[in-house]
Every structure is written in structure tokens, then in C-alpha cells.
Amino acid sequence: MGTPTSSHAYGIGMLALIIGMSATLVFYTSFYLPESLAKPSVSEHILNPEDEFIIEIVPGAVIEGNENYVPNKPTVLLGFTNKVIWQNNDDTAHTVTPDHRQADGYSGDFGSTGVLKPGDTYEFLFTEEQVIPYHCQPHPWMTGTITVEKSRF
Template sequence: MIALIIGMSASVVFYTSFYLPESLAKPSVSEHILHPEKDFVIEIAPGAVIEGNQNYVPNKASVQLEIDNKVIWQNNDDTAHTVTPDVPYSDAYSGEFGSPGVIKPGETYEFLFTQTQEIPYHCQPHPWMTGKITIELNKF
């Protein structure tokens, strides 16, 4: 019985000391990607709540890792909106993509992309509001 308790204790110590921290660690990412040269701003345009009006500007955005991969959605409308991926997306470094609720008028949502990807997104309460962001490797 004592050997069983010692064996289980050793297993728990090994798991929590070596395996668990490694599995929870964020991947190694270049400092140039973590601190891009500039931010990329996508405006939620005034009147976006009205179907047929411009909504996310630019509607089809393309950003480059190391240059402008920190993206900020700025709500300039007088209605709350969301940034919700059409298909769930998780960046290995930054986690789940999508605003954690509504973005109130005058507020922002930002996300640091660290991997190449193409993500279509929409506004949950206003499904006609759609956009797409493409994250590419630095071309230079």
C-alpha cells in the first residue's frame, strides 16, 4: 500500500512539474511578430447597423506578420457590434479570436495574429455585416 501511494505521488509530481507546464506554455514567437511596426485599424463605420451600408472598413483586410499584424477593430457606429469568426479560430499564441462580447460605441477590440490564416467574420447581432482578414508572411 505504501509503495502504491509513493508511486502515485511521484506520478503526480512528475505530471505537474514537467508535463503540465510544457503543455500550457505558449509557443516561441519572433519578437518582430509580437511587436509589429504598426497597428492595423479596421473601422466599424457609422451607420453600419443599417443593412446595405458600409460596415467593416476595410471589408477585406490583408495584414503582414512583423509589419501590422496587431489588428484593432474600432467601433465608430452608435450601436454595439461584435467581431465573430464564421468558423472558430484559435491563434497558437494569442488564443481564441473574436470579441469577448459586444464592442460598444467608441470602444475597440484588438487581436495579435501570429500565424498566417484567412478568417471570414461577421457581427453576431447584425449578420449582414461581414468581413475577411488575411494574415500573410512579411513579403520583404
């Protein structure tokens, strides 16, 4: 009797499968994954603006008709005031929720995750020009709009 040849074919097939899977894994972790997760290149002066811009959720903001986000429709400038902080100075929890999904290429999705309890803050670093209308999820009459522009200087 001769030796079976099917075990050699099986071994060669398994070796080819292992090599193929290894090559796929190396490509995925070395090239595809880093490129898909890479953030865009943003200049240092935009990543480290000269100043922060504060928007206050004022006391009594929960009452319809009162002021709520102050200032309510600010314009911030990239490189100067593009790091924006919302401070909840009211005695009620609020949110900063975009009217429509908004994302910044560098900082990701805009909007507070969960509620801002009294005394809490939400900050966002804008790196692109955009206009974002937003509101408070539990109090939809509370609205604001932030405009992000390039500096003219």
C-alpha cells in the same frame, strides 16, 4: 498470541500508494502541465509589430447595405501590421465573430468576447498566416475578411 501481520502489510501498501501518488503529481506539474500549456515560440518582430492596423466599425454600420467594417477585406503583414484593432465608432453594439472557429497558436481563439459597445475596441495579435471571414453576431449582414500573410521583404 503473536502480533498481527496485517497491519504491516497495510502500512506498506499505504506507503507505496503515497509514493506513487507523489511521483504522479510531480510528473504532472513538472512535465506534462507546462508542455500542454506552452505557447509556440514566436519571433520578437512578430510579437512587437512595427505598427497597429485599425479596422473601423463605421457610423451607420447597423443599417443593412451600408459600409460596416472599414477596410472590409484587408491584408496585414506579420511583423508589420499584425496587431489588429477593431474600433466601434457606431452608436450600436457589435461583435467581431469568426464564421468558423479560428485560433492562433500564440494568441488563442479569435473573436470578441461579448459585444463591443460604442467606443469599445477589440484587438488581436496574429502570429500565423491565415484567412478569417468574420461577421457581427447580432447583424449577420455585417461581414468582413482579414488575411494575414508573411512579409515579402
